[in-house]
Amino acid sequence: MPTPPITAALLLLFLTAPVISWRPWPNSTASIFGASKKFEGSSEFVKLQYHMGPVLTANITVYPIWYGKWRSSQKRIIRDFINSISAADSKPPSVAAWWRTVTLYTDQTGANISSAVRVGAEKNDRLYSHGKSLTRLSAQSVIKSAVSAATRPLPVNPRSGVYLLLTSDDVYLDNFCTDICGFHYFTFPSIVGYTLPYAWVGNSAKLCPGVCAYPFSVPKFIPNLTAVKSPNGDVGVDGMISVIAHEIAEVSTNPLVNAWYAGGDPVTPVEIADLCEGIYGTGGGGSYTGQMMNDRDGATYNMNGIRRRFLVQWVWNKLLNYCTGPNALDQ
Ligand SMILES: *[C@@H]1O[C@H](CO)[C@@H](O)[C@H](O)[C@H]1NC(C)=O
Ligand SMILES: *[C@@H]1O[C@H](CO)[C@@H](O)[C@H](O)[C@H]1NC(C)=O
Ligand SMILES: *[C@@H]1O[C@H](CO)[C@@H](O)[C@H](O)[C@H]1NC(C)=O
Ligand SMILES: *[C@@H]1O[C@H](CO)[C@@H](O)[C@H](O)[C@H]1NC(C)=O
Numbered sequence: 001m002p003t004p005p006i007t008a009a010l011l012l013l014f015l016t017a018p019v020i021s022w023r024p025w026p027n028s029t030a031s032i033f034g035a036s037k038k039f040e041g042s043s044e045f046v047k048l049q050y051h052m053g054p055v056l057t058a059n060i061t062v063y064p065i066w067y068g069k070w071r072s073s074q075k076r077i078i079r080d081f082i083n084s085i086s087a088a089d090s091k092p093p094s095v096a097a098w099w100r101t102v103t104l105y106t107d108q109t110g111a112n113i114s115s116a117v118r119v120g121a122e123k124n125d126r127l128y129s130h131g132k133s134l135t136r137l138s139a140q141s142v143i144k145s146a147v148s149a150a151t152r153p154l155p156v157n158p159r160s161g162v163y164l165l166l167t168s169d170d171v172y173l174d175n176f177c178t179d180i181c182g183f184h185y186f187t188f189p190s191i192v193g194y195t196l197p198y199a200w201v202g203n204s205a206k207l208c209p210g211v212c213a214y215p216f217s218v219p220k221f222i223p224n225l226t227a228v229k230s231p232n233g234d235v236g237v238d239g240m241i242s243v244i245a246h247e248i249a250e251v252s253t254n255p256l257v258n259a260w261y262a263g264g265d266p267v268t269p270v271e272i273a274d275l276c277e278g279i280y281g282t283g284g285g286g287s288y289t290g291q292m293m294n295d296r297d298g299a300t301y302n303m304n305g306i307r308r309r310f311l312v313q314w315v316w317n318k319l320l321n322y323c324t325g326p327n328a329l330d331q
Contacts, residue, residue: 084305213239
């Protein structure tokens, strides 16, 4: 992806959190959206297809691995978000209603993605076991350490587990900030001993909040763009929430990268959240986030969860053929 000069439209490209593609937003899709007159995604050109692989249909358990220094207040925001996915009694527009678009996806037998998502066992890696600069492979080694630890190892759950590697704001991973804010893939048996769906999301607060915690922070070199107030008082973590949401939605619908994606090339699949990157509300598209909401303190959000509010990007609705979210004004 291009680095500066950044424009608001290019910024959108930077916000992406892809799967294996080393680029966030395959340029073919970017050009489609750039050219499209439609908002909230485009149905005409998107051919999202099912490639016969498994999806996560059993109750999903997310295992957070806290790499580096994490405050308990930060962990609570992230745990509350993940547990909000199944909190059907949250006030609308809710995170649980957002997830209902993800449960529209099925496997070969017609089984839907599970509507149950919860936080499972957690692991702390406070002493940066693999250093402060990770690669995609050393990220897998961190997961191996977590599932093979001498004390309280994480359970091995290849069928319905999602291993969520979260790195603190002083940790870099290859292509963080320039190309990606997070990604998902599966672990290699040769490194970890098992094939486990996993995702990585980094706290960008120190490295690139204007890129990965947008719109709670904005790049200084874009004129007339002002940051909005984040809903939980932590720009880096509030910014991670949408990336975590993006990755959990994609890992659930494409855990082994052979299930739901658009585009002919499995090396750079365009998945259900990639298609809606940067869209948080009605009218979103291009460089516009769409209609969001403000709470009494002036913080910006678009959905409610357990104890909190969150700003979460929309996902692709395969029945409607456009991006949808619970705060849509016309649904
Ligand atoms: C995508 O970018 C690559 C490298 O910049 C280029 O070779 C390729 O033609 C582009 N593809 C499209 C569809 O624009
Ligand atoms: C799956 O989750 C649902 C809803 O939380 C729960 O009622 C059910 O017992 C769970 N099933 C299993 C096998 O854990
Ligand atoms: C399961 O998926 C089908 C096909 O997309 C959809 O019609 C149905 O509403 C889904 N069921 C649930 C419970 O999400
Ligand atoms: C940016 O703001 C300045 C001062 O408010 C204004 O004069 C200028 O037209 C704005 N530029 C754009 C591109 O909106």
